[in-house]
Amino acid sequence: MQNQFLRFLLWRMVQFLPVVAMATLTIFSLIQLVPGDPAATIAGEYATAENIEAIRHSLGLDRPLWEQYGIWLWNAAQGDLSNSLLSGLPVMDEVLRRLPSTLTIAVLALCIAVIVGVPLGVLAATRADTMLDRLVTGIASLGVAVPNFWLGMILVSIFALGFGWFPTTGARPISEDFWGALHHAALPAATLATGGIAEIARQLRSSLIEVLQSQYVRTLRAKGLPNYLILWKHGLRNAALTLLTVIGLVFNHMLGATVATEAVFAISGTGSMIVNAAINKDFPVVQGAVFVLVLIVIVMNLIIDLFYSLLDPRVKKG
Amino acid sequence: MKKPWRGIPWTGETMTTRTSDPMAKPPQPLLDVRGLGITFSGPGSLVPVVRDVSLTVAAGESVGLVGESGCGKTVTGLALMGLLPFRTSRFDGQILLDGENLLELSERQWRKRRGRRIGMIFQEPMTALDPVFTIGAQIGETLRTHFRIGRSEARERAIEALAQVGIPDPATRHDAYPHELSGGMRQRAMIAMTISCEPALLIADEPTTALDVTVQAQIMDVLGELSARSGMAMLFISHDLGLVSQTCSRIVTMYAGEVVESRAADDVLCRPRHPYTSGLLRSLPSFTPRKGRLPSIPGRVPRPAEFPNGCRFEGRCPHAQQQCSARQQLQPLRDGGFARCWRSEELSLPGVLS
Ligand SMILES: Nc1ncnc2c1ncn2[C@@H]1O[C@H](COP(=O)(O)OP(=O)(O)O)[C@@H](O)[C@H]1O
Ligand code: SF4
Ligand SMILES: [Mg+2]
Numbered sequence: 001m002q003n004q005f006l007r008f009l010l011w012r013m014v015q016f017l018p019v020v021a022m023a024t025l026t027i028f029s030l031i032q033l034v035p036g037d038p039a040a041t042i043a044g045e046y047a048t049a050e051n052i053e054a055i056r057h058s059l060g061l062d063r064p065l066w067e068q069y070g071i072w073l074w075n076a077a078q079g080d081l082s083n084s085l086l087s088g089l090p091v092m093d094e095v096l097r098r099l100p101s102t103l104t105i106a107v108l109a110l111c112i113a114v115i116v117g118v119p120l121g122v123l124a125a126t127r128a129d130t131m132l133d134r135l136v137t138g139i140a141s142l143g144v145a146v147p148n149f150w151l152g153m154i155l156v157s158i159f160a161l162g163f164g165w166f167p168t169t170g171a172r173p174i175s176e177d178f179w180g181a182l183h184h185a186a187l188p189a190a191t192l193a194t195g196g197i198a199e200i201a202r203q204l205r206s207s208l209i210e211v212l213q214s215q216y217v218r219t220l221r222a223k224g225l226p227n228y229l230i231l232w233k234h235g236l237r238n239a240a241l242t243l244l245t246v247i248g249l250v251f252n253h254m255l256g257a258t259v260a261t262e263a264v265f266a267i268s269g270t271g272s273m274i275v276n277a278a279i280n281k282d283f284p285v286v287q288g289a290v291f292v293l294v295l296i297v298i299v300m301n302l303i304i305d306l307f308y309s310l311l312d313p314r315v316k317k318g
Numbered sequence: 319m320k321k322p323w324r325g326i327p328w329t330g331e332t333m334t335t336r337t338s339d340p341m342a343k344p345p346q347p348l349l350d351v352r353g354l355g356i357t358f359s360g361p362g363s364l365v366p367v368v369r370d371v372s373l374t375v376a377a378g379e380s381v382g383l384v385g386e387s388g389c390g391k392t393v394t395g396l397a398l399m400g401l402l403p404f405r406t407s408r409f410d411g412q413i414l415l416d417g418e419n420l421l422e423l424s425e426r427q428w429r430k431r432r433g434r435r436i437g438m439i440f441q442e443p444m445t446a447l448d449p450v451f452t453i454g455a456q457i458g459e460t461l462r463t464h465f466r467i468g469r470s471e472a473r474e475r476a477i478e479a480l481a482q483v484g485i486p487d488p489a490t491r492h493d494a495y496p497h498e499l500s501g502g503m504r505q506r507a508m509i510a511m512t513i514s515c516e517p518a519l520l521i522a523d524e525p526t527t528a529l530d531v532t533v534q535a536q537i538m539d540v541l542g543e544l545s546a547r548s549g550m551a552m553l554f555i556s557h558d559l560g561l562v563s564q565t566c567s568r569i570v571t572m573y574a575g576e577v578v579e580s581r582a583a584d585d586v587l588c589r590p591r592h593p594y595t596s597g598l599l600r601s602l603p604s605f606t607p608r609k610g611r612l613p614s615i616p617g618r619v620p621r622p623a624e625f626p627n628g629c630r631f632e633g634r635c636p637h638a639q640q641q642c643s644a645r646q647q648l649q650p651l652r653d654g655g656f657a658r659c660w661r662s663e664e665l666s667l668p669g670v671l672s
Contacts, residue, residue, distance in 0.1 A: 215445040222399055222440075223460045223511070224433030234448050241450075313450060313495040 012305060016298045021073065023294045024287050028069050031283045038085040038281050059085055072287060081288035086280055091288035095270060099292065101171040102269035104181055105261065106254045108189035113196030113250060118243070120197070121204025126231060128209050136201060143198030148257050152191040152264040159187060169266035188265045192257055196250040200243070207242035211235050241312050248304040252297050346417055347374040348551050349398070349436075349519055355410030356390075356397050364408075365622045367393050368575045371411075372648065372656075373553075375519060380545055380552040382562030382583070384598065385572035388619040391555045394572070395521045398553070399438050400428045415519070434464045437512035441524040443505035447496040453480070454492030457511045464515045479510040483540050502533035506540060513544060520545070523555045538565060559595075560602045563587055571595045574620055574630035577648060581655030587671045591657040593635045596667035629659065637665055 039056040040047070056062050060071065075082055081091040124136040160168040166187045174181035211217060212235055220230050259271035266272075270289045277285035309315045356368040368390040375381045383391050396402050398413055400420060413420040415436060420428060440446045448456060457479060458472035467475070473492065480488035483506040496504055505525060512520060522541060526534040542565050545552050556562050562569060562583075569586045571579040571594060579592040590596040597615040617634040626632055628643035635642070641660060648656045652663065659665075 215440065215442055216448045218401060219440065219446045219508070220448070221401055222433060222438045224429050224431070224463055225459065226429065226463070229459075234451070237450055238448070311450065313452075314497050 008309070009302070009306075012302055013298075016301075019298065020291065020294055024073065024076070024291055025069060027287050027290045028065075028072070028283060031278065031281060031286055032065065034278060034281045036281045038283075041280060042086060061085075072284065076288075076291055081291065082284040084277070084285050085282045086285075091285050094273065094285065095289050095292050098268055098270050098273050100174050101185075101267050102255075102258050102262065102271060103296075104171070104174050104185045105188045105192060105267070105269070106251065106258055108182065108185050109192035109196060109254050110247070110251050112189055112193040113200055113254075114247065116193070117197040117200030118204060120201040122208065122231070122236070124201065124205040125208035125212065128205075133205075137205070140198040140202045143194045144202075146194065148191055148195065149260045149264050151194055152188065152261060155187050155191055156264070171265075171267045171269070188261045188267060191264070192254050192261050195257070196254060199250050200246055203246045204239055204243055207239040208235055211238045214238075237311070241308065244304050244307055244311065248301055251300050255293055255297060348377045348379075348416065349373075349375040349553070350414040350417075351398070351411070352414065353411035354394065354397065354413060355408075356393055356402065357408040357410075359406050359408065366575070366625075367622045368397070370648065371572070371575075371577050373570045373577060373580060375551050375553055377518065378545070378549040378551055379568070380554060380566045382559075382566035382569045383553060383555045383572060384557065384559045384562050384569060386598075386615075386619050387557055388621070389572045390575040391557075391572055392523055395438060395523045395553070395555055398521060399432060399436065400425075401432075401438075430464075433460060433512075433517070434515050435517055436519045436521065437515065437517040438521040438523065439505070439508050439512050439525050441527050443501050443508055443528065446508055447504060447511075449496055452493050452495055453499070453507045453511075457492075457507075457514050460511055461514055475514060476510075479514040480507065482513065482544070483507075483510045484536075485510065500533075501529050502536060505529060505533075505537055509537075509540060509544070513548070513550065516548065517550065519551045519553065521553045521555065524557070525554075526561070527556070527558075534561075541565065558602075559598050569595075571598070574625055575622060576630060576658060577656070578631065578658040579656065580648070581651070581657075584671070585653065585655060586669070588669045589653075590667045590669050591651055591655070591662040591665075592631075592659050593637050593661075593665070593667060594631045596669065597634075599670050600668060602670065631659075637661060 037052070037056075039052045039059060039061055043052045043055050053062075060068060063071075072082060079092075081095065083090055084094065120136050120140070124133045124140075127133045156168055160166045167184050171184050172180040212231075217230060217234065220234055225234075258269060259275060261267075262269045262271035263275065270293060274286055274289045277283075277289070351371060351373050354368060354371040355366065357364050357366045359365075371390075371394055373381065373383070383394065385391055393402065397407075397409065398420075400423075404425070409421050411421075415431065420431070423431075447453070451459075454473065454476045457476035458469070461467060461472045461475055462469075477488045477492050480491055485491050485503060485506050491499070491503070491507070496507070499507060509525070520541075525541065526537045529537060538561065541552065541554075544550060545565075552565075554562055554566055559569070563586075566583055569579075569581065569583050570577055571586075571592060573592075573594045579586065579590065579595045581591065586595060587599065590599055594615070597613075601614045615634055620626070620630065620633070626643070627645060629635070629638070629646045632638045632642045639661070644660075646658045646660060648658045649660075649662065650656055
């Protein structure tokens, strides 16, 4: 059993390797489309052509593209994310320095989305086709449609500028000042959470409605089981399978959306790091950051899979 | 608001049973359905699906409820369990269980009887059990809903119930998930769950229809044994009159939402009194001696919205006459039982036994 489980884990890891390679290759190719030349940027305004050429050579930028990518991938596989073209500093250090702020908002946003989205979904499902249901569903569609940055600005103008309850910008390191970090992360996380709340509420509602109309719920009622047990024990337990999938997707989406949110709230997380590096065509930095984010997504998906196999006896392990 | 029951004047008599003593009359049947009507309300429409259904089941008795698909058997069964959506269903008549009108109970009171006094098993064993809980957990949960017992006692009694329905190695199967069992085993588990609380009445809605023939026979044996051994009464719902006649002492035939015939099983098989029952009997493969095409009833069951005002079988009945377009009442018959056909006494309809 335990052995089987480890094999299952290992197998899932191996399955994800191509995903990592694909993601970084795509990023690498896209960066080539960005105008500009890092070597010229480093050399400065008054550099000669030879100067630039020398810098390009020292950075390895004169090699064929596939070779540049190959070297990067080889190093990354060994845990070395190379150095920034511009600052020359190790990318890994920079990513690790900025990651906590990004993760703080993303994880907080996920918690908010689950804590608010689940009761809303349950409420809408148990009151299906009533005014309340239509209200929740309506707000949910709105939540999906509203752009994050726009909502972020509105939240800032109301709760930060208006009431002064939250800081407008910036972040605190969560390792030093836990509550301060949460306080700073609250607005950006709330911004990030709206889409997730809406998605979780909507999906949970439809999944729960399906479960509650199922044959086995009719059996439960025929047994004389009280309604609260039918809803909270059997209903939620079965709908949790869908919920898990949705939570995984929502988290992936949130990690991506941190790029825009960090820009609005001037947070120096990995999102803003990627944006700045992309503008300067500093591909090791972009790729390094994306690489780490993809790893996080993969780990998250693994955790979801684990939960899934725990919750659903029909999932075969191994 | 409930309308008073306006069917045939109730005589207080129960219908004839296949007992050696024809005078034996239980003072009060376990289940006594009087003039049950069920109307579904849709958006802007009322659909009367079932009308004037009267039937009784005495304690320990097995009664069959037959009719083609779409005749309202399942809806009737669900109504007896209080499982139809209360918001969109309207009921007429009475459902008396132990002399108590279930239709007047609150949902909470009804729930106490559901699963305890009256249980139901369904057609689809593949989907009728919760896929993410073990068989044993689902049986134990039922027991603990109705009895104040601990986990270990619930486990013991669940294993006992599994053994009673003939599941081999019940202690192991107790911890199996539904998907790990075959269809027949699941239906057995479903039966075990329902009988674990020893209900006085079991409603079995096409319990074998989804299973293959050999398994079908085994499940029928299990049900037969259970009712014989524990004295549990059964309302056996099926489209298959042949199957019903094997286990039930009385047969109630439904057509298009109405009871059309209600008599002792032997009487029905020898001399059906309603042309619909006769048609059903003659289309049974097991009773037709000659090879060749089975004489099936032409046409199909009308949908609730298209029910005719007169005899609902008129469009398909080979004996139809002018008077048949008047509404037919369930009439007591001279030789016992009831039929909803004004010609029932004069017609000599073919059965399958003589
Ligand atoms: N929830 C419902 N709403 C409206 N009509 C229904 C509903 N359930 C069943 N019916 C109708 O009631 C009739 C009887 O159905 P049913 O009881 O399932 O028949 P049977 O079990 O005899 O095959 C059918 O015409 C069906 O369309
Ligand atoms: S009332 Fe007429 S149509 Fe209806 S079953 Fe009797 S004979 Fe046939
Ligand atoms: Mg049915």
